[in-house]
Amino acid sequence: MKRELGIARCGLACCLCSENDRCGGCDSGGCPGTQWCFNRKCSAEKGLSHCYDCEKDCKEGMFSKIKPLGFTEFARRYGESELLGCLERNERNGVVYHREGIIGDYDDFDDTEALIAFIRTGKR
Ligand code: SF4
Numbered sequence: 001m002k003r004e005l006g007i008a009r010c011g012l013a014c015c016l017c018s019e020n021d022r023c024g025g026c027d028s029g030g031c032p033g034t035q036w037c038f039n040r041k042c043s044a045e046k047g048l049s050h051c052y053d054c055e056k057d058c059k060e061g062m063f064s065k066i067k068p069l070g071f072t073e074f075a076r077r078y079g080e081s082e083l084l085g086c087l088e089r090n091e092r093n094g095v096v097y098h099r100e101g102i103i104g105d106y107d108d109f110d111d112t113e114a115l116i117a118f119i120r121t122g123k124r
């Protein structure tokens, strides 16, 4: 885990991304989403560094997917540092962020609260 890369604007974990050897995150221009990403543009226009700092109950752009939605809600409640700590511990215990392509152990959820509980405990 490259903790220094932190969490993207949309909540995705740049620190654990399988592409992070050639992409430094949202503001590096390296993210494949840069051209089309609603959340990157919208948060920048609002002067926010991350969507987790936004008070809107938002389902736009990347928030149609459970992983950015759950990670953002986690960071909103407990803070980015706590999120990074949990992700680091879970990785040590064998949880894989990108197992096949960009799909991994945090993607197999239908419910945001269940995903948040998994991030916190590392247990399903
Ligand atoms: S999808 Fe958008 S917000 Fe998410 S990492 Fe890429 S550019 Fe950043």
Ligand code: SF4
Pocket: 038, 039, 040, 042, 043, 046, 048, 050, 051, 052, 054, 055, 056, 058, 059, 060, 061
């Ligand atoms: S409105 Fe949505 S996309 Fe825009 S900054 Fe807020 S949470 Fe992010």
